Amino acid sequence: xxxxxxxxxxxxxxxxxxxxxxxxxxxxxxxxxxxxxxxxxxxxxxxxxxxxxxxxxxxxxxxxxxxxxxxxxxxxxxxxxxxxxxxxxxxxxxxxxxxxxxxxxxxxxxxxxxxxxxxxxxxxxxxxxxxx
Amino acid sequence: xxxxxxxxxxxxxxxxxxxxxxxxxxxxxxxxxxxxxxxxxxxxxxxxxxxxxxxxxxxxxxxxxxxxxxxxxxxxxxxxxxxxxxxxxxxxxxxxxxxxxxxxxxxxxxxxxxxxxxxxxxxxxxxxxxxx
DNA sequence: TAACGTTATGTAATAATATAACATTTATAA
DNA sequence: TTATAAATGTTATATTATTACATAACGTTA
Ligand SMILES: [Zn+2]
Ligand SMILES: [Zn+2]
Ligand SMILES: [Zn+2]
Ligand SMILES: [Zn+2]
Numbered sequence: 661x662x663x664x665x666x667x668x669x670x671x672x673x674x675x676x677x678x679x680x681x682x683x684x685x686x687x688x689x690x691x692x693x694x695x696x697x698x699x700x701x702x703x704x705x706x707x708x709x710x711x712x713x714x715x716x717x718x719x720x721x722x723x724x725x726x727x728x729x730x731x732x733x734x735x736x737x738x739x740x741x742x743x744x745x746x747x748x749x750x751x752x753x754x755x756x757x758x759x760x761x762x763x764x765x766x767x768x769x770x771x772x773x774x775x776x777x778x779x780x781x782x783x784x785x786x787x788x789x790x791x792x
Numbered sequence: 793x794x795x796x797x798x799x800x801x802x803x804x805x806x807x808x809x810x811x812x813x814x815x816x817x818x819x820x821x822x823x824x825x826x827x828x829x830x831x832x833x834x835x836x837x838x839x840x841x842x843x844x845x846x847x848x849x850x851x852x853x854x855x856x857x858x859x860x861x862x863x864x865x866x867x868x869x870x871x872x873x874x875x876x877x878x879x880x881x882x883x884x885x886x887x888x889x890x891x892x893x894x895x896x897x898x899x900x901x902x903x904x905x906x907x908x909x910x911x912x913x914x915x916x917x918x919x920x921x922x923x924x
Numbered sequence: 925t926a927a928c929g930t931t932a933t934g935t936a937a938t939a940a941t942a943t944a945a946c947a948t949t950t951a952t953a954a
Numbered sequence: 955t956t957a958t959a960a961a962t963g964t965t966a967t968a969t970t971a972t973t974a975c976a977t978a979a980c981g982t983t984a
Pocket of ligand 3: 851861862886
C-alpha cells in the first residue's frame with residue numbers, strides 16, 4: 661500500500677485542473693487557467709508540477725513539454741512510464757500493458773548501468789486520425 | 793542500403809561538432825561553439841538540428857533538451873531510439889540491444905493506435921557513479 | 925507551548941529553449 | 955534554362971524553466 665500524499669493548496673488546484681482536462685497540459689496554459697485562483701507566477705506552477713511528478717500523480721510528456729494526470733493508479737511512482745501519442749491530434753494516453761512494463765522494468769544489458777527508471781513514448785496515429 | 797545524405801555546410805559544421813564531442817550537446821552550447829564558423833543565430837542551429845534528426849544522423853534526448861550523434865549506424869532513421877542516461881554524471885549512450893529494439897518495434901496493443909516511432913529513455917547510475 | 929526543521933508560498937527578475945516572419949541564395953533536376 | 959525545392963541569413967519574439975530572496979504554514983518533539 662502506498663503512502664497517501666496530502667496535497668497542498670497549490671498542488672491540489674493544479675492537479676485538479678490537469679486531471680479534469682483529461683489530457684496533457686502545458687505549464688503556461690495551466691498558469692493561465694489558475695490565475696483566477698490566485699496562482700500568479702510560473703514558479704508557483706512549476707513547483708507544484710515538480711512535486712506532483714515526484715509523487716507520481718502526474719507525468720511529464722517529455723517530447724511535448726506537457727503534463728498529464730496518471731491514468732494508471734498503480735503506477736510505480738513515476739519510475740516506469742509509457743505513453744502513446746498521436747502525431748496528428750496530439751492525443752496522449754498512458755500505456756498500462758503489464759507485459760511491456762514488466763519487460764522494461766527488468767531490462768538490463770552489459771553496459772554496467774543500474775537502471776532505476778524509464779520513460780517510453782510511442783508515436784503514431786490514433787484510430788480516428790488513421791481513418792481520415 | 794540507405795540513401796547517403798550529403799550534408800549542407802551548416803549541417804556538416806554542426807554534425808561534426810556534436811559527433812566529435814562524443815556526448816549530448818545543447819542547442820545554445822552548439823551555437824556558442826560554431827560562432828567562429830559564421831553561424832550566428834539560434835535558428836541556423838535549430839534548422840540544422842531538425843534536418844540532422846530527420847535523417848537520423850543525430851537524436852534528441854528529450855528529457856535533456858540535448859542532441860547526440862547516432863552511435864548506431866544501422867539506426868532506423870530516428871524511428872526507434874533508446875538511450876541510457878546516468879542521472880549523476882549525465883553520461884548518455886544509445887542502446888543497441890537488438891532484442892529490445894525488436895520487441896518495441898513490434899509492440900502493439902488494443903488501443904487502435906498504429907505506432908510508427910518510439911523513443912525510450914532509461915535512467916540510472918553508470919558503472920563509475922555507482923561505485924562512488 | 926516553544927523551538928526547530930521542513931515544506932510550501934509569494935514575488936520579481938532572468939535564463940534557457942525554440943519558433944515566426946521575411947528576404948535571399950544555392951542546389952537539383954526537368 | 956527555368957522552375958522547384960532546400961538551405962541560408964537576419965531580426966524579432968514566443969515559450970519553457972530557473973535563480974534568488976523573503977515569508978508563511980506545518981509537523982515534530984523538547
Ligand atoms: Zn502513471
Ligand atoms: Zn489522433
Ligand atoms: Zn541512432
Ligand atoms: Zn555516471
